[in-house]
Amino acid sequence: MPFPTSGPQTLLESARPFLRGQLENVDVKLPSLIAVLKSVGAGECWHKHGSFLDHLVDIYRILKLWGAPDEVCLCGLFHSAYSNSYVNLAIFDPSAGRDTVRDHVGEAAERLIHLFCVVPRQQLIHDELLFRYSDESELVQHLKDSERSLSNARNGSLEIGDEIEEWRKKLQSILPANGIVLKHIKTGEDVHMSRKVVATFLLMTIADFSDQLFSFQDVLFDNSDGMLKFSGNDWATALWPGDGKPGLWMNSISRMGAIYTLIVREEQLYSIEQPQSQSANNRDDELELVIPPILENCTKILSAKDQIEARDLYWGGVCDASKRGLNGCEELLKRSLEKNPFVGEPHVVLGQIYLSQGRFEEAEKEAEEGLRLLLEWGSPWDKRMSWEGWISWCRVLVMKAKEKSWPETSWGILNLGLVR
Structure with a gap:
């Protein structure tokens, strides 16, 4: 079934237990399941953008926000626990640990987990x-x-x-x-x-x-055309974490x-x-x-060409403000969104630009659109900051836009944080 169209506030209510760490409000068993994953070392395993534990909880969150059924969300939470064809992460023994996992998540979810891994x-x-x-x-x-x-x-x-x-x-x-x-x-x-x-x-x-x-894998597999064919093999020059650009x-x-x-x-x-x-x-x-x-x-x-152009326009807009000025950055970000209207971060940066210029209605519109998209994805496109960080920053922008105020000092920017 299609996901219902919702505004940022409705989406925020679904996301709030994750943002507040009230995971028992999502599923009463979720805190204990995460504790199990911690106990077998998931938090000690490296995984692309952080730890394996972080990734497992993130996938659960994304699937839950998308309305997936419980057994699918639980499969996401344990999705590579026996290792799989992509990664070496057998935190449970695939020959002896199935009963253990089944006791934690139930038969339907464990079956999916096992299939996913084999x-x-x-x-x-x-x-x-x-x-x-x-x-x-x-x-x-x-x-x-x-x-x-x-x-x-x-x-x-x-x-x-x-x-x-x-x-x-x-x-x-x-x-x-x-x-x-x-x-x-x-x-x-x-x-x-x-x-x-x-x-x-x-x-x-x-x-x-x-x-x-993110961009680390683009270097690793020479994904310069944005088609993600995993055909390259630049293992020696892909130095983790790289420049942190959004991936293609x-x-x-x-x-x-x-x-x-x-x-x-x-x-x-x-x-x-x-x-x-x-x-x-x-x-x-x-x-x-x-x-x-x-x-x-x-x-x-989203075409590969538009994806690349949008990413590069965003990167120029968000990283070169001191060289281009706010008007130049605004132009790049708007062009980025013309190429790729499906991600929230360019809207968020535009929102901050408009706030600093006193364009409060435009800032509110951009920040709310950025918030909506980030909540829909359940993960950030620009992974230099966490999803929770992007969400909280969006909410600061929306709040300040509604108040029609924005700091005019560096200390004032650092003082931001409380969201109502």
Whole structure:
């Protein structure tokens, strides 16, 4: 189901337990689950943008804010706990620890966790899905056609010709209704995955990438074209953490999001066409698929070219204020948002510029839009600061814009902080 459109205040209410550390208000078991992860050393493991524990909690938060079901959120919280095809992070023994994990999160979540850790995820997400839709114009057309197909089916007028059905033919050839079979990464045994589980892992990969990727990985894999093909191998020159620029990952996950939307729509059509009593076995019909709010409910694709230009314009605007002046930075940030309207940080920086110029209504508008987008993502695009830090700064800007005031001294800026 699509994520409902909400304003910043509604989104903030959902995020507030995470911002205040009141995790028991999210799930009464969550603090104890995090304590378990701490006890087995998750906080001591390095992971891309921080510790493994930080990453696990971040993924849980993102999925929860997107409205994912509990078993999917819990899978996110333990998602690489047995290690997987990407990382060496077996904080639980995959041969002896499954009962332990199952006791903590339940059978449904542990099954997803185990599957996530034993399937070749690079092959699944990229070879079997993403690279099968290398033509972005085709993917855009399939999004349009699938929306029409679903509308017709819901209205009971399933008069669909070959042209509009082409999207279904391709998707069904890649992901049949009864799922796919991949090889276990260690044993080589067949592992069956239903279409809904594949979609769930695609959703989790979107959350996973959005939380951890920044310019360090672009250098590591020579992602200069922004397509995130993992084809480079610059292991010697990728010095962590690098310059901290936003990474070039949004084109890739926007295509993932579009494919995810196609799978969700195909599943919805399947449920209309096939009575529940006739449903095939092992389809995980009880697993709910939700569409996150990012990228206009995963219906927009950001081109690699626009992604690169937007990032570079933002970087020039946010880092070179002393050289360019505020008017020059404003121009760069506005151009950045024309190229990539899907991230919040350029709006936030614009909000501060407008506050310093006494343009309070414009500042409020930009800060609230930045706040909305950051809350929808559940993670920052510019990872030099934490998500919580960006959210709190946005709220300061919104508050000061409403008050129509802004400090005119350096000490005044340092004095900011309290948010009402």
